[in-house]
Amino acid sequence: MKKINAVLVGCGGISNAWLGNKTVKEKVNIVGLVDLNPAAAEAKKERHALTGAAVGSDLEAMLKSTRPEVVFDCTIPEAHCATTVTALRHGCHVFGEKPMSDTMPNARKMLAAAQKADRIYAVMQNRRYNTEIRALRRFIATGAIGNLVAVHSDFFIGAHFGGFRDVMDHVLLLDMAIHSFDQARFLTGADATSVYSHEWTPKHSWYKSGPSAAAIFEMTGGLVYTYQGSWCAEGCPTPWECTWRLIGEKGTVLWDGAKQFRCEIVTGETGFTRQVKPKTVPRTFPKSHSQGHSSAIALFLESIRKGGVPETVCTDNIKSMAMVHGAVQSATTGKRVQLNA
Ligand SMILES: NC(=O)c1ccc[n+]([C@@H]2O[C@H](COP(=O)([O-])OP(=O)(O)OC[C@H]3O[C@@H](n4cnc5c(N)ncnc54)[C@H](O)[C@@H]3O)[C@@H](O)[C@H]2O)c1
Structure with a gap:
């Protein structure tokens, strides 16, 4: 299977579970790393040897320049809504960290944005x-x-x-x-x-x-x-x-x-x-x-390539939220x- 191009946003602690797992190493081409703090993005690029990845602090600009198929959202809860809605507007599928959002109105806004864009937005529930x-x-x-x-x-x-x-x-x-x-x-x-x-x-x-x-x-x-x-x-x-x-x-x-x-x-x-x-x-x-983040990401990518709906798609995960x-x-x-x- 051809590797899927992805941008990861939010280069803090949990991003290591995304960038360092087997599925991402084998099936994903990380084309960009975004963080409000560019030094954090640079550090992840170096730590995970992502030599081809662009680094920046502006998601909109990164999406325009790298045109990924997928965005991984590892930002803090208050930033999930803006990050996801921006990525969907650029035609990307989104897999984001839990919790879906900081408020229910924001969760509903994200779900509506996914439906409007006709893209998959799913939430990481690795447990x-x-x-x-x-x-x-x-x-x-x-x-x-x-x-x-x-x-x-x-x-x-x-x-x-x-x-x-x-x-x-x-x-x-x-x-x-x-x-x-x-x-x-x-x-x-x-x-x-x-x-x-x-x-x-x-x-x-x-x-x-x-x-x-x-x-x-x-x-x-x-x-x-x-x-x-x-x-x-x-x-x-x-x-x-x-x-x-x-x-x-x-x-x-x-x-x-x-x-x-x-x-x-x-x-x-x-x-x-x-x-x-x-x-x-x-x-x-x-x-x-049964492999935590690695399994969840593999099944998400499979649903993009082969069709189908991930277990934790936003229309389901909003019920946990x-x-x-x-x-x-x-x-x-x-x-x-x-x-x-
Ligand atoms: N699934 C799990 O088991 C698990 C474990 C830990 C954290 N998480 C979740 O992951 C998310 C991040 O947690 P963390 O522990 O990595 O936090 P963190 O504070 O270590 O990292 C968050 C990073 O996001 C960046 N950021 C914040 N707002 C941003 C924005 N608007 N655009 C770009 N970058 C932005 C910050 O600068 C920081 O580098 C949270 O939603 C948290 O609940 C999930």
């Missing part, structure tokens, strides 16, 4: 692309624990980033919980219909706003999903993928967010607690869908919020 979550989703779909009735996830990491996260509003819900909410939709196949949430900034917080939050979602099919998390919890961290408890009509499965599953299915019909038996969750999944902004609204108003992407 859908690992072996265990894929295997777990397949296991749930077999009906092994019956219909799901409740899903619970925990996220606790004392993360000291510095940079934009320290000063942004609603930092956990906006910049991290989007992964967990999207994982919940992915695992259950259900969408959120309402949310009630609480957000707080602990006394010892090194973030300005909202590093801790809890949220209760009602989902389609009568399912309830609860989330609790913190980015300023020192000690005993969970994995970045969260720890999960999924309860079905016939049993429960736990995922430690890493390599371990534990599942028990009810077998008894009498007694205070019914007898259960363990069940194995098969832990394999094809590499094509609505969970985030609904949780923010609920936390701000103290009221339950009905969701309508």
